[in-house]
Amino acid sequence: TQLLEQSPQFLSIQEGENLTVYCNSSSVFSSLQWYRQEPGEGPVLLVTVVTGGEVKKLKRLTFQFGDARKDSSLHITAAQPGDTCLYLCAGGVARGGGSNYKLTFGKGTLLTVNP
Amino acid sequence: IAGITQAPTSQILAAGRRMTLRCTQDMRHNAMYWYRQDLGLGLRLIHYSNTAGTTGKGEVPDGYSVSRANTDDFPLTLASAVPSQTSVYFCASSESWVTDTQYFGPGTRLTVL
Numbered sequence: 001t002q003l004l005e006q007s008p009q010f011l012s013i014q015e016g017e018n019l020t021v022y023c024n025s026s027s028v029f030s031s032l033q034w035y036r037q038e039p040g041e042g043p044v045l046l047v048t049v050v051t052g053g054e055v056k057k058l059k060r061l062t063f064q065f066g067d068a069r070k071d072s073s074l075h076i077t078a079a080q081p082g083d084t085c086l087y088l089c090a091g092g093v094a095r096g097g098g099s100n101y102k103l104t105f106g107k108g109t110l111l112t113v114n115p
Numbered sequence: 116i117a118g119i120t121q122a123p124t125s126q127i128l129a130a131g132r133r134m135t136l137r138c139t140q141d142m143r144h145n146a147m148y149w150y151r152q153d154l155g156l157g158l159r160l161i162h163y164s165n166t167a168g169t170t171g172k173g174e175v176p177d178g179y180s181v182s183r184a185n186t187d188d189f190p191l192t193l194a195s196a197v198p199s200q201t202s203v204y205f206c207a208s209s210e211s212w213v214t215d216t217q218y219f220g221p222g223t224r225l226t227v228l
Contacts, residue, residue, distance in 0.1 A: 042219030
């Protein structure tokens with residue numbers, strides 16, 4: 001069973017601060033996805049990284065996939081109250097033989113950005 | 116563009132009752148999934164379907180059943196609900212079973228008393 005450890009579980013910061021969320025595993029993943037989830041809604045995909053060492057930027061959000069494809073990080077610069085939500089990482093493994101591309105989700109990081 | 120719709124939005128159910136959660140997608144995606152989300156446990160896969168007419172078991176399938184009569188619909192049935200099935204249920208879809216991007220519905224909050 002592949003596990004994704006996401007940390008921290010909770011994070012409360014002031015507007016303008018920077019933060020990093022980590023997603024770690026002992027397993028290798030074919031891809032790593034980051035989702036954001038608002039209260040009462042389903043997760044929404046932010047980004048997918050597929051290459052070891054890959055870095056993607058989405059405005060103030062920077063996503064990195066570890067060289068060994070076992071870990072990832074999400075860095076937010078100058079956090080804003082609108083960044084408040086649950087952030088989820090999910091590791092994907094391509095399985096052969098017609099089986100599903102399996103996603104393993106981390107337990108999430110609940111971020112609160114205070115004005 | 117609706118994407119994925121789920122019904123009902125929320126439901127309170129007596130233990131032992133039968134309940135079907137509905138999920139419909141309009142993206143013509145081949146693969147569909149049912150997850151439950153619980154505090155401290157994250158999202159866990161219940162059942163999945165690679166394509167219409169086929170289904171498979173996920174991580175926590177006990178007490179749940181699914182069917183996939185057509186591409187668009189993927190209902191989840193609790194034959195005899197128990198309090199441990201209190202959770203938020205999310206339906207998701209992807210273009211195919213070999214692609215990684217999954218799109219989620221808004222969820223159904225189910226309480227079993």
